[in-house]
Amino acid sequence: MDFSSKLLENAVNEVSRLPGIGKRTALRLVLHLLKQPTENTKYLSEALLHLRNDVKTCEKCHNISDTVLCDICQNPKRNAEIVCVVEDIRDVMAIESTSQFKGLYHVLGGKISPIEGIGPQNLQIDSLIHKVEKGEIKELIFALSSTMEGDTTNFYIFKQIEKFDITTSTIARGISVGDELEYADEVTLGRSIVNRIPFEQSIRG
């Protein structure tokens, strides 16, 4: 790209370092900002800087939070004995939006992936084991993504906690609500048959 301005080139380069944003998209975004009032760019820059400098991680569940303990961990109405293990904050947001879970979370910060150089020591696994050792948790729900890395991480944690008196479960895998059977992949369909549930239970919602 032939830039007529170093300032423009610099801004485009920085924006295009974001994942999934190429030079052309970055240029489009930056030129958009130039057409908007100066304040818009100011608000955007400040919001990003404030977030990066001031955001905290909840001491208990490692969720992103503005306070030392996040709103969920602070909420006395939630059942602290049931803990849902997730990869990252987006999974917390997804589960919260269902309003079906009233326990607490434990955010690992990723999953074990030798290819990406992520081992157990890079994740919040020790603090989870520690919670289990202290007897704080009665049930642990694994809600990691259904990939080899997710399964590996589940298994790694499970091996370290199986000696404790604790219930473990994983979220149900099966055909999505509203999906046609013929379009489901065979692994998912297979699992949904093996892990079938009593009909009475299914109509309860």
Place this chain on the structure above:
Amino acid sequence: MDFSSKLLENAVNEVSRLPGIGKRTALRLVLHLLKQPTENTKYLSEALLHLRNDVKTCEKCHNISDTVLCDICQNPKRNAEIVCVVEDIRDVMAIESTSQFKGLYHVLGGKISPIEGIGPQNLQIDSLIHKVEKGEIKELIFALSSTMEGDTTNFYIFKQIEKFDITTSTIARGISVGDELEYADEVTLGRSIVNRIPFEQSIRG
């Protein structure tokens, strides 16, 4: 979306105000910044702020520039008598990347579009007419996009300059180099037949 952090929510809201970026994408981008070193967010914010506050518009061609006159207008090797009229800076960059044009540009800043409320007074049309009146320009090349708005803008400018002794042209429309005829739309194909060029000319370039 249920945000566990106001700082996060604010950053996601600001990022999702950019065109073509929804809340989910904004969240992905912002969480990416949180995983990167603090400096990356600092560089990004500073680059955007510097650009927005310090970038100039070339006095002569209205291209984005770090100086009062842009590099192209300052270049004594370029032919100031041939001026290519374009919508915005991206078109300048596209034409510059071909290395086929050695004249100057005139950036209108958009095209006449009653639907979007953009009239001739919102564009850099008066300054173009003024250049023509002063006799600075011998040839004007219209390189606006081939849409109704582009054609309207071309025609509006043409009506005001036709009384002056000046050559006007538009860039050639036709089948893209490397394209199969059968996939071309009929308007383009039709124009490419009407505006056919001597064979000897076609093999020169």
